[in-house]
Amino acid sequence: MFDRLRRNRAFRNLAPAATVVLALLAGLAVDGYGQFVLSLTVSAIVIGAALTMLVGYARCITLATGAMMALGAYGSTLLVIKLGVPYLLAVLCAGIIGGIGGFLLAVPGVRFRGHNLAMVTLVFQAVVVILLREWRDVTGGAEGLNVPPPTAFGMTLTDDYAVLVLNVVVCALVLISLAVLVNGAFGKNLRAVTGNEVGARAFGINVERHLIAAFVASSAIIAVAAALNAPRYRIIDPDSYGVIVSIFTLSYPIVGGMQSIWGGVLGGGILRILPELLRPVADFIELFFCILVIATIMFFPGGIVELLSRALRLNREGAAAAAGPEETRLAGPAETVSPSPAASSGSTVAPGGASAPAALITQRVRKRYGALQAVDDVSIEVAAGSLHGLMGPNGAGKTTLFNAISGFTPADSGRIECFGEDITAAPVEARIAIGVTRSFQHVAVFPKLTCLDNVIIGLGANGIWDTFARSFDESVNGRRSAKEREAARWALAAIGIDGKAEAPAGTLSLGDQRRLEMARAIVSRPRLIFLDEPVSGVGHQEAELLKELLQRINTDLGVTMLIVEHNIKFLVDVCDTLSVMSSGRIVAEGKPGDVIARPEVREVYFGEKKAAP
Amino acid sequence: MAEFLMVIIGGLKIGAIYALAAIGLIVIHKATKTVNFAHGGLVMLGAFAAYLIVVELNWPYWLAYVLIPILIGIVATLLEITILRPLRRADLFIVIVATIFLGIALSETFRLAQNTEMLAVPAAIKGPPMMLELGEDLIIITREQIWVCLGALTVGVIGLLIFRYAPAGRSMRAMAANVRGAQLCGYSVNRVYAIAWFVGGALAGLAGVFAAPSHGVSPELAISVITAAFVAAVIGGFDSLLGAIIGGLLLGLAETLSAAYVSSAMKSAVSFLLLFVVLLWRPEGLFPEAKGRDV
Amino acid sequence: MQAFWKAIARAATGLAVAAVLAVSAGPAAQASSQGVTDTEITIGALGALTGATAFIGGPGRDGIQLAVDKINEAGGINGRKLKLIFEHAFTPAESVAAAKKLVESDKVFVLILASGSTGAAAAANYVRETGVATYNIYGATPIIRKPFAKNVFHSAIPGAEVSSQAMIDRAFEARPKAKKIGVLAGTYAFPQANKKATIPLLKKKGVEFVVEEFDQGSRDFTSQLLSFARARVEAVLIFGSFSEAGFAIKQGPEKGLTGVTWVVDGSAVNDAIVPILGAENTKNVWGYYNAPYFPGQSDAPITAYKKMWTAKYGKAPQGRPNLYDLVGYGSTYVLAEAMKNAGKNLNWDSLIAAWSSLKNSKPSNLGGVEITFPQSFSKTNHQGSTELGKAAIKGGIWQVVPK
């Protein structure tokens, strides 16, 4: 029953907002001070939720939360007192100011990860505080700024409950939009980015833009929450938004849990109320927070949410893991790959006939690493509709060539054409539009996303604006998201893992993860797939099943494939044609059986002596 | 001219302390791949220990220089063993967060133990300042300035030499270059990590002893030092001990010069400005360690 | 589905009604006797226990608690015992929250603002609105003093004009012929208030002056000291805490500022400044003190006080007890005397009336030790004391020297 609720989109998007509405009821039961604290708590919930998106989903450590709060609080207050802007409009503007702040921070910031990103955010934090302190004519300097009480619809709100109502309404609206973003395509894409950056890039997710968007959105939301609080503070000063504030707000998502928006909601709510409850030991509260955070990290990294859901036996991932990946490991694919439903994307072209241009032509591709000529003048041609293998011993340059063809590391020189179009420098989105996708040697599924969501990302509509639009479409069960799901279900069924559509990809067996990759690769109805060691690390039976699968995709969907593989037996069995690489060059090409019989190929593999050079 | 020289000396003194803190940060980072945001907390503990030894216990000052590195080294090692070792398999992100809160926890513990604005520690070397005549002007140099500049730099250089030539340093450098390779040379990960934290902690403790008279002992010391040490480390390339020394001195000079000739507000901004410029234009730092081809 | 929306609508209406009711409830009655029972009077206090002004709030809590304990040991006030609730509050927001909690949740009878100027300023509007009897014992800021409020009283820390004048006087006592004065002020609340008060006084005096500022917690004063050295000032007035003043004075010679007279304000008159300065730099340092004795002195009252302090809190750390310990202790006795004079029928009106007519109130009136200046109030003047002792460092400790 809980599980059903969890999957219900409306419930997922509205429930976090419902928690702040609960604060209204709680507010009836407490005195003015309690209502005051509830107002602050409601804002903390919003800040926690926004930080969950940034810290939990996008995995960006931020020490600039205080600065974003300052932008919101000072921005809205100055608009009200200097320009006479109505309070509610000023709160809205605070969001815009915060968003701009987030943008200014993120554009240089997302070039870094880890400690350097933390330091860049700390720089931003420090610079904002210095500005607040020094720009005294405007900000009032270190002494701070008097904030007038909030007004709404011409009324000045002085009563604590009235203010609480106002804050709850605004916060609920903010939380709903945040939930829509985080539960929708945007949150999933962030998960994809942090789950597997390489895989995410391969399907057109622009990592930097997504992280910038995460910063902008969370900063805007934090600024709105702070703007709501500013009148409660009566005086705002730089100290109220210092680095310590940033650090302690960072504990909201960590203690609450970083896996869902609920982490921030619970973390923000509990950690904001806790100091009020623990006032008798106020001395120790900071130390207590630190210990709480470190203990959370060490002993229950999932935070409060995981503890709760474990208690409620709601943990879907845990349940799936307990069921065991082995059980269905050898489930075979569907008998035949059914034709795609009407949902197939417009770019799809009928499988290439005899007259179609070659699926892939590389001309004199070269790539050098330092002293090593990794790929040396390679020209290959893959006929449309064929299965073409690429083999060679370690260090032969297969992977480098493969990366050059699939656009991951641009070649130094040469030309790469697919179906007659030059894709040498084409971005991923353009490749997907032409009908070219790939798989990865080390499975690059997005472990925290469900199989269905993994496959939907394969559709390639992952530009940042597209992603936002899809998030909203998804939240209202729009036609577009229904189509996407239908397409993804088809792809999963085609590969034979439709039974696991809702399981997180990380809980699948390796073989199933490989199948999932295939489903993700074919969902956009490509004409050409690059496969990077599709059977590396999988067992013998698995390899057999994958072999059949590839062949069926090839025949039923008319997809051309270029397969790089170490397992020669596999290549020989599955491929129509084979190229052998050694020392960066192609040394043999032709039908598999002929190729592996050639002495130069044996020389390459066994060190058996060649007759004569 | 005399003023300029005095400003330079003041900057070098601050820079020497930054350098010492930065070296410890780098040693730990190189050997264990952990960016220790709690390093400022260790420096603060060192300064506090100096207060205890010099003011509370009234022991001779030199004992502070001998005992504190050992003491803080042990504290750092214990942190490694109890908190960071269990997190070794966790991702970088989590470890960074853990050290951030560890640092705050150290300052908070101190604050709870000593609820006072700041503890003052007298200078190690007392005596009237030295006056040098330069034309009509007087250059005034205090003995403490000379002591801190030379003392901290000497310790820094000793640390650098240990890292470069001593067996313990070699084990850390091997671990830094290739963890698997180092293990195949018989270096135990646990032991080398503990040594690295000990050395890093000892350097932090000494930085605290040098900083105590001129900064006072307060929880704020932790944050100001970790920021400065981090900036110094980034300027130096975050990978090179020599770079950290030069980065620390440069930062000290930049701060003091901008305070003297621009404004005091600029002083707090300049370190961030430097950090930003270096990260964006030369992420490998101004003095990256010469790297061989990857093996 | 319709039922669902109806339920929502009903809930919304209910909430709106509740909101309107709550709005119309209005502030508490003026003649409140909240927090007073037959056996107990609850007083609330707020101040910073952590953060940059913890050196004010912590001693404040300890000083008040010490007095409360002694008064209760001596039988309390008109048969009622005192109970102290102290709340930590550092930022303005926390001060408002703490004040609301104390007044609205804990229903304290009197609110003591034991925070620095920032906290006092943040709570100023709130205490005016609620009318709670309020004792501002440390805040120098004008925001809490102006406009005058009949429920707000101030203790031994006078407004900025008084202390600023005292500092200027000290400077000219040491350097009667000084032509150029330096003013070094922190950018935070109380130094700024002092700075604002000082500048017109210096202008009136017709002396040239240079103003430089520093951020809270500064340790490096290169730019400010160089500016003073370039201007060749003869005396410097420092508005800031002991650590800031200490490092500024210590660095003076390093930046070429020799032979200058330094005048520090009350919060910098603290033993802990001496080890910062080192013995060689203590000669030309002057200050004022808001109490008749400095804790380091060996006069009888202060010795008795320190004995009490140690008995309760153990060995004192460096710099404790400080001025805020003393003023917290002394002010509590003043408040107690006002409550005693208000009689058995204790409410805000009776207390404010008794308080406003308090004359020459000092701890010894209720059996305490005499470590603060006596306080007197009137209906129009709620500043308890404006007396400032003259302080200098002698024999390695601060001393309040007789005038």
Added chain:
Amino acid sequence: MLQVTNLRVAYGPVEVVHDLSLSIEAGGVLAILGANGAGKTSCVEAIAGLLPVAQGKVIFNGADIAGRPASDIVRKGLALVPQLRELFPNFGVEETLEAAMGAAVDRQSLTIEEIFDYFPVLAERRKQLAGSLSGGEQQMLTIGRALITNPKVMLLDEPSAGLAVGIVRGLIDIIKRIQASGVGVLLVEQNLEIAQAVADTCLVLATGRTVWEGPMSEAIHMEEIREAYFA
């Protein structure tokens, strides 16, 4: 000297070596053959302690070393020459060897000069940084680094990978010399030529399982080997 019984190695839920047993005597050379991805490297890395052992025993010199840290194992006299060499690019040749000498605490380590006697080229490059050596020299240094710890058993993981034919010849001589000094050698190879030249016995792995084992002289004629590689 080294007995491995029922070794299993896994990455998370994925088992890559199933139930593998082998043994090496002093002065014996065992070759493990197999295609890429057969689990050869996982097998030796687990023996050397760089990968966790999921199950099974690794008896070395009478003690079970399964699950011990790699640094302990090398100190006991079981040295690995890893496939990716794992050198320290900013260490000089001499310094690299010195770093490894410390591992032989209980046994007398070899001297640097003894290593230079094996690899005269390295003597000429004493001070040169490991990162700037050629591929062949790096491989020599890696072997030297293992050798200087005076091991009783050496594990060589594809020492010939990426080396020129001439250097591979030299490598064969070196392995023979090591063997002659009484050290047991476990050689992982794809290159049959080397295995044939030095190994007494051989074990063929395919997808983590032993598919054939026996004397090397028989192995080269065995269909199983072709199978393991090609079909």
